Amino acid sequence: MPEEWPASDRMSLVIKQEVFMDIFAYRIMPVIQIEDAADAQPLGEALMAGGLPVAEVTFRTDAAAESIAIMNDIEGFTVGAGTVITPSQVELAIEAGAKFLVSPGLRTDVVREAQLAGRPIIPGAVTPGEIMSAQALGIDTVKFFPAKVFGGPAAISTLAAAFTTMKFIPTGGIDGSTMPDYLKLSCVPAVAGSWVALPHLIAAKDFAAVTAACREALSQVAALA
Numbered sequence: 489m490p491e492e493w494p495a496s497d498r499m500s501l502v503i504k505q506e507v508f509m510d511i512f513a514y515r516i517m518p519v520i521q522i523e524d525a526a527d528a529q530p531l532g533e534a535l536m537a538g539g540l541p542v543a544e545v546t547f548r549t550d551a552a553a554e555s556i557a558i559m560n561d562i563e564g565f566t567v568g569a570g571t572v573i574t575p576s577q578v579e580l581a582i583e584a585g586a587k588f589l590v591s592p593g594l595r596t597d598v599v600r601e602a603q604l605a606g607r608p609i610i611p612g613a614v615t616p617g618e619i620m621s622a623q624a625l626g627i628d629t630v631k632f633f634p635a636k637v638f639g640g641p642a643a644i645s646t647l648a649a650a651f652t653t654m655k656f657i658p659t660g661g662i663d664g665s666t667m668p669d670y671l672k673l674s675c676v677p678a679v680a681g682s683w684v685a686l687p688h689l690i691a692a693k694d695f696a697a698v699t700a701a702c703r704e705a706l707s708q709v710a711a712l713a
């Protein structure tokens with residue numbers, strides 16, 4: 489974070505970033521696109537039943553804010569907002585109850601808005617320049633998106649050799665077949681993706697299939713240990 493920020497401000501950001509450690513303990517962040525807010529409750533419960541009491545609800549639909557509010561009321565569930573691309577969406581997401589924010593790219597005003605509100609944010613960064621800009625804003629964890637298109641695990645490990653303290657959350661095009669190669673990297677605390685809660689399963693209200701997909705993914709994670 490900028491050195492001119494007051495020490496108290498800097499300390500509070502460090503504490504807020506620690507939220508990530510809890511979230512990433514599962515090593516998988518479900519990325520959820522909800523078209524109908526009525527699905528938020530059963531979906532949150534299905535994720536919990538599958539062992540993943542955490543989700544990033546993307547601001548790609550009109551139901552996002554209401555869905556975040558509903559999931560935020562599920563006891564033991566941690567909900568964040570994804571695809572946050574403007575400062576006003578940061579505000580909207582926090583009002584709805586988002587505990588963390590994820591952005592596909594790096595915008596100083598979006599990062600600053602989240603930091604001033606005391607919410608941890610993971611902005612997207614895939615190039616050395618973007619990573620350096622993120623570091624200058626006090627960011628220690630970036631979203632590497634779209635991971636598959638931008639070179640996958642090989643690209644991340646090459647970047648991590650230069651940016652030794654940066655953590656990467658790969659997202660985009662990841663599924664059970666590619667997840668292990670990302671999670672084997674020490675700079676990758678977790679991967680994120682929609683494959684554990686596919687949009688067509690949500691649309692079909694097949695929440696049992698979501699629970700099964702989460703369990704399957706977590707058993708793969710356990711096998712890596």
Ligand code: 3PG
Nearest residue numbers: 519659660661681682683
């Ligand atoms: C995101 O916003 O994080 C990605 O669109 C999720 O990518 P996926 O659907 O390929 O998992």
